[in-house]
Amino acid sequence: MKLYYTPGVCSQAVHIALSEIGADFALEKVDLATKTTESGEDFSKINPLGYVPALELDGGEVLLEAPAILQYLADTKPESKLAPAAGTxxxxxxxxxxxxxxxxxxxxxxxxxxxxxxxxxxxxxxxxxxxxxxxxxxxxxxxxxxxxxxxxxxxxxxxxxxxxxxxxxxxxxxxxxxxxxxxxxxxxxxxxxxxxxxxxxxxx
Missing domain, CATH: 1.20.1050.10 (Glutathione S-transferase Yfyf (Class Pi); Chain A, domain 2)
Incomplete structure (x- = not known):
């Protein structure tokens, strides 16, 4: 997985969740002013709305919106107890x-x-x-x-x-x-x- 983030903004919540579940992930910093990533990518091609977080999964799919990403990550490792079971x-x-x-x-x-x-x-x-x-x-x-x-x-x-x-x-x-x-x-x-x-x- 790869997390597109900017220090201190809401992507930090996803960064913490990734760390808490012990996930294997890469980080790619985003300059929100220029919409350019640290490696020179055009971030608007990753998220046309232009903001972080964006989480690229191993299969290439990109997840957006912190609340959705946070629940997804918690569900990948239920033993972490980062979220109660779905449906409860x-x-x-x-x-x-x-x-x-x-x-x-x-x-x-x-x-x-x-x-x-x-x-x-x-x-x-x-x-x-x-x-x-x-x-x-x-x-x-x-x-x-x-x-x-x-x-x-x-x-x-x-x-x-x-x-x-x-x-x-x-x-x-x-x-x-x-x-x-x-x-x-x-x-x-x-x-x-x-x-x-x-x-x-x-x-x-």
Missing amino acids: MERVKLQQHLNFTASELHKSFGPFFAAVKPEGAARDQAMTKLQSGFDALEALLADGRDYAMGETFTVADTYMFVVASWSKIIGLDLAPWPNVQKFVARVAARPRVQDVLKREGLLN
Whole structure:
């Protein structure tokens, strides 16, 4: 397998999942500005939408969209327990967490990464939306659970961790959400996550 990635963005969640299941995979860095890969490929031919992650399987098929790729990888190694079995209520809950991360938390960071940043009332509105996402994540973790699904680390955590970590990039202090702050630190301390951060050049 080959993962097309850019350091620190949502492809990192897939990178973590690949590492957690002990997969045999190659990495190909993508410059999202030029849509060119590290080896000189035109990335738009791999994903016409132009964003990562993209996971090329051994047979040549390319999978897109982090939530779908994460579940696929978990299912290739069920003993990893990175996802509950398909068809169970627990799997539905996992999908709920993945969809929340994609449609609410991830999307709410969008204005702060735009070429033209929001200002004034528009920035306040965008920040309020983002904060409401962190409020929801804080409420999920408020019962003392270690991870989104309870005590078991799953692919939902890989995605939540990456997106929540973007708070550092925009200067958002996670202190108002202490359980989220602990969650981010807990996931960051996992050995396989540390390996991924080092490979992406985000940790010395």
